[in-house]
Amino acid sequence: MIVANTAARAGLNQSVKTGVAFYAPLKSPSHPNPSGDRKIARLFIRALEQAGYHVDLASQLRSFDKAGDSLRQQRLIALAKKEARRIMRRWQQKGFTPQAWFTYHLYYKAPDLIGPIICHSLNIPYIVAEASWAEKRASGGWALYHQEVAKGLALASKVICINPVDKLALTAFYAQQPQHDSPLVSLNTFIDDLPNTDKISPSSVISTRTELAEKYDLDSRLPWLITIAMMRSGDKHSSYQQLSSVVDLLQQPYQLLIIGDGVMQAEVQGLFAPYKQVKFAGAVENNQIRQLLPHFELLLWPAINEALGMIFLEAQQAGVAVVAGDQGGVSSIVRNNVTGILVDAYNATDMALAIDNLLLDPAKLKLMQQAAIEYVEQHHSIDASALQIKYVIQDALLDPTSKV
Structure with missing residues (x-):
């Protein structure tokens, strides 16, 4: 479980730090199941702490409604009101008052039902990162939650956009609002440093290609490709x-390792049963994944309806080029024809051709791998993002036109 207070663990004097309440309505950073959403929530906490803030994980209430059930939404809205009161009582007992509220990821299936209540009560700025707006949800099963998203966006002092696709719809939303200045702020998706092997169990560290080949039954004489995704x-x-x-169309020799598990694991393995060059690793901890990535040449993923995909940044950081579907915000974290190749996600022929061409041109592939490392370091580091987030919060705190 993640503890959202590095300062407390280090025994530092928190009285000099600005307190920020953090909440992720879709999936708590303490949720036991790994996912890209949990990973980004944790990264925002680290960035906030690196920026000098004392972060309090305000709640783990999950507002997610998968089915569009209005009765469930009503129950969660009522529960959120009780949760808001409970949070403020806890803070009062601790002698803690946050100076700002920070919500990561709200949309029509998982709005923030708590933050706006507390911000109104405490008169503090409401800051949002990665919100999305879908006007078509104004009617139908998620209409009630859609209204809650609108309330949160209207209240927000700042809305941090890490997905350029989401920003388009948010820009249209704010163009219709009776206010002069848009709260939208663009921020590059960011990644932390590579994990320190000293913090990883020695038995799980794979230091050579030979060890990796033995563990996963890979042929070390062939190029290694990798896919990492939940099933x-x-x-x-x-x-x-x-x-x-795509695999069915590939012509060049290779080995593909697929990492991931889930409820569809048997079905996914069945898809690749005819291909002996495809191996399965099952679930692997993220720290271990990032240790083994440098041994691979290419990361493959069609990314159908993928919002971002943090694994693309982790792969490039480790010097792995990418061949992926050009969906959602993938193009904002992979430089096409520089750090990888983006193709139509539904065109298996184009993706297979891109992979084969790179395997036929090792020199070009090597240039892409080196460019990937430099690209992540220059444009997606946590250091630069932490500084920008600090300025965003400072601006919200100093804004005399606060909406709360």
């Missing part, structure tokens, strides 16, 4: 289906 129904399974079509 869930819906878009993830669709991407795996597309990837199996």
Whole structure:
């Protein structure tokens, strides 16, 4: 479980730090199941702490409604009101008052039902990162939650956008609001430093290609490709289906290691059963993944309906070039024809051709791998993002036109 207070662990004097309440309504950073959403929530906490803030994980209430059930939404809205009161009582008992509220990821299936209540009560700025707006949800099963998203966006002093696709819809939303200045702020998706091997169990550290080949039954004489994704129904399974079509078309020799598990694991493994060059590793801890990535040449993923995909940054940071589907915000974290190749996510022929061409041109592939390392270091470091987030919060705290 993540503890959202590095300062407390280090025994530092928190009285000099500005307190920020942090909340992720879709998935708490303390949630036991790994995912990209949990990973980004944790990264925002680290960035906030690196920026000098004392971060309090305000709540772990999950507002997620997958089915569009208005009765469930009503119950969660009522529960959130009680949760807001409970949080403020806890803070009062601790003698803690946050100077700002920071919500990561709200959308029509998981709005922030707590933050706006507390910000009104305490008269503090409401700051949001990675919000999305879908006007078509104004009617239908998520209409009630859609209204809650609108309330949160209207209240927000700052809205940090890390996905350029989301920013388009948010820009249209704020153009219709009776205010002069848009709260939108662009921020590059960011990543922390590579993990320190001293913090990883020695038995799990793989230091050589030979050890990796033995562990996962890979042929060390061939190029190694890798795919890392949960095996869930819906878009993830669709991407795996597309990837199996790509594999069927590849002409060059290779080995592909697939890392991930989930409820669709048997089905995914069945898709690749005819291909002996495809191996499965099951679930692997993120720290271990980032240790083994430098041994691979290419990361493959169709990314069907993928919002961002943090694994693309982690791979590039480790010097792995990318061949992926050009969906969602993927193009904002992979430089096409520089650090990888982006293709139509639904065109298996184009993806297979891109992979084969890179395997046929090791010199070009090597240039992409080096460019990937430099690109992440220059444009997606946590250091630069922490500084920008600090300025965003300072601006919200100093803004005399606060909406709260």
